[in-house]
Amino acid sequence: MARVKEAAAEAANSVAEGTAAAAAEAAAHAAVPPSPKRVARLPGPVRFALAVVLSFALSSLGRLFVDHCxxxxxxxxxxxxxxxxxxxxxxxxxxxxxxLGWWYDYDGFDLAALALLSHGPVTFLISVFYGIRAITAGAYLAVDVVSAFVPFLLLRRLSGAHAAAPGVPNRDIVADRGIQVLTSLHSALVYSVVLFLAGRFVLPNTLVLYFEGIPTIQPAADAPLLGFGSPTTQLLSLLFGLAARTFIFAPLVTTPTTAEDRKNAEFDPVSASLGQTVAWNLWGYTTRTKVSLIRTAVAMLFTAVGTYLDTVLVISGVEPYGAAVYAGVWVIATLVTGLSLRYVGSI
Known part of the structure; x- marks a missing residue:
């Protein structure tokens, strides 16, 4: 009888141990999340080559289509x-x-904004002063923007700033529709004011002297403040404001505080060497300020070169000096807009 009891006890213990082991194994499997599926991706150089081919193809086909229509x-x-x-x-x-966009990890919205800042000024020029229908000029601009946007959208992920991804600093700011509208209107206002001043003091003489065969300069001389009375000017100003807000403001406010920021905040000029002091004075800004300065400089570069090339190479009778002056007006507008957005982002 005792042996029977011992056998029963051993059986019960073995069952209990088996049950506990099974429970522990189940708990372990439950605690370890399933490994995510690895998604095969093409190498970076291959994706960049595809982006280039797709961009040039869209641009060529789009321009042929607009020419035909x-x-x-x-x-x-x-x-x-x-x-x-x-x-x-x-x-x-x-x-x-x-x-440049691929190297600096820009996404489709960044490239679309740069395309608009680069090709928008010549759209304004040919539609307002050369008599090209606004719908035709706008179609060419749309081709430039789409050919820059689509390849990067397909072959590169959106940045946290433009996707408003969870965990991004100040996500509520970039996701707020009201702030998006206000910052875009703010940038559009800056462009409108600069264009108004240029139309009063710079553009009339420049267009007369260096734009041979231009049909009229009256829109520049009679341009009202904020472009009221000219739907084309108003619409382009809004688009420029949206592009500046997308390329400069959103990445600016979503830039996190870095260790370098804390290091710069603790900088002591008394104990620092001469080289460290000079470096701190030249580039001892916060990371957000550096992001805004770099992106403003890139926007100015694209505005300057794109506007100059489109003006002097595409439009007949434009002298290089005149194209440079015209591009300079838009570069100044971009600079003032970038600095003002940095101020808004610091509030």
Missing amino acids: SNNEIGGIAGEGISRKELSILAAWKLFGLA
Whole structure:
């Protein structure tokens, strides 16, 4: 009888141990989350090459489509057309812009904003002063923006600033519709004021002297403040404001505080060397300020080069000096907008 009891006890113990082991194993499996599936991705150089090919293809097909639908309306101001050398320069600049965007990890919205800042000024010029229909000029601008936006949208993830991803600093600011509208209107106002002042003091003489064959300069001389009375000017100002807000303000406010910021805050000029003091005075800004300065500089570069090339190479009769002055107006507008957005972002 005792042996029977001992056997029963051993059986019960073994069952209990088995049950406990099974429970422990189940708990372990429950505690360890399933490993995420690895998604195969193409190598970076391959994706960049695909982005370049797709961008050039969209640009070429889009321009051919607009030329066909508008009966080559823009051909009336293009003179004899673009030579092979000039076409190579424009292609090289476009390739440089794509490479810069890929190198600095820009996303589709960044490239779309830069395309608008780069090609928007010539859209304003040909639609307001050269008599090209606004819908035709806008279609060419849309082709430039889409050909920059779509490849990066397909082949590169959105940044946290533009996706308003959870965990991004100040996510509530970039996701708030009211703030988006107000910052875009703020930037549009800056562009409108700069264009108004340029129309009063710079553009009339420049257009007369260096833009041979321009049909009229009256819109520049009679331009009212904020572009009221000219729907094209108002719409382009709003688009420029949206582009500046997208490229400068959103990445600025979502930049986190870094260890370098804390190091700069603790900087002691008394104990620092001369080289450290000079470096701190030249570039001892916060990370957010550095982001805003770099992005403003990039926006100015794209505005300057893109506007100059589009003006002097595409439009017949424009002298290089006149194209440089016209581009300078938009560069100043971009600079003032970038600095003002940095101020708004620091509030």
